[in-house]
Amino acid sequence: MIHQKRRHALLNELDDNAIVLVSTNPEKNRSGDVNYPFRVHSDFYYLTGFQEPEALAVFSKENYTIFLRPKDKIREIWDGKRLGIDDAPNTLKSNHAFSIDLLKEKLPQIILNNQVYFDTKTCQLDNDISRLLSNHQLKSLAPTLHEMRLIKDMLEINIMQKAANISIKAHQLAMQTIQPNMFEFEVQSIFDGYFTKNNAQHAYTPIIAGGENACILHYIENNKKLNKNDLILIDAGAEVDCYASDITRTFPVNGQFSRAQKQIYQIVLDAQINAINVIKPGVKINEPHKVATNIIKQGLINLGILKTGADLSQFYMHGTGHWLGLDVHDVGQYKKDDHHRKFVAGMITTVEPGIYIRKNDKISPIYHNIGIRIEDDVLVTTSGNTVLTKSLAKEINEIESLMS
Ligand SMILES: [Mn+2]
Incomplete structure (x- = not known):
């Protein structure tokens, strides 16, 4: 019907x-x-x-x-x-x-x-x-x-919440299972297994990226060994009844963030949380990106990694979100008459800022090969927004305690 x-x-x-x-x-x-x-x-x-x-x-x-x-x-x-x-x-x-x-x-x-x-x-x-x-x-x-298709009905929202819940569980399982010296494909098998067990499939090829691989945005080889002092970035989401979820988490392979990793992670997390918080009907859809880039820019300047805001694109080179639905990069215009449109209740968007620091002589080596992205799925509601993926740990202490 x-x-x-x-x-x-x-x-x-x-x-x-x-x-x-x-x-x-x-x-x-x-x-x-x-x-x-x-x-x-x-x-x-x-x-x-x-x-x-x-x-x-x-x-x-x-x-x-x-x-x-x-x-x-x-x-x-x-x-x-x-x-x-x-x-x-x-x-x-x-x-x-x-x-x-x-x-x-x-x-x-x-x-x-x-x-x-x-x-x-x-x-x-x-x-x-x-x-x-x-x-x-x-x-x-x-x-x-x-x-x-851009405005989801209740049936679609319920299916997407179901897809989100399966992804959340699989990410939790990965955080609890990962050990130094595991291979990225062994981590992928956690997602393959959990999705299949729940009659779901991957909504897109998962990114399972240890250390420097996290700085390759679309890394899908997933075949390297995880070093104990590295971070691992996992971008993986289940598809249920053709509807996608899309989650990224980044965490330490050994369960404990180093000081440098914490510094960068906290900038991305602050950017992500503040970007989500501005989402509500009537707000322009590029507002989360503005908020996120400002926080990332200031954070990197404070650490001496960035001199001026103009260089930000070498560390943060992608958008802060995309529509999510039957397609993982779902349909629907981002602009109307050349202007960014406004959020409307029923839209579902991802919010996924990141920082990627490759080897670079001008930057202290403690920050080299740190690639961090944090991504959640956000439903615009009449009063603001609901994060469909909110129950998955992302605060530093939450992640460390889940992994201990
Ligand atoms: Mn995404």
């Missing part, structure tokens, strides 16, 4: 004679005859709730037609059960269901002279269908649909 509601809400925002086409992702080959695990297209899932590959939905105010794979005795023995044409209308609440093989034949009779909304960029169609659609003036669905 929720998907039907969403289709109606979307159509209400489009032209009266709108007809919407949305298809799922293509399957991707990994090697030989093995594919990557299939992941439904987020727009398609949001509007249909249907997770099989090779499917396309067409709907207007009057009609909803789904094209999908027909039942197939042999393929179902090899690849698994299919919903099939007969059961689709009842299960998916569509008026009609046809085999995906009939798409080329049926589509012209369905779209007729209506205004077609379709995103060629996000949804792939075979050449015949693309040629067929090239006779129509297509309008993009994304601006309207992605505004809808």
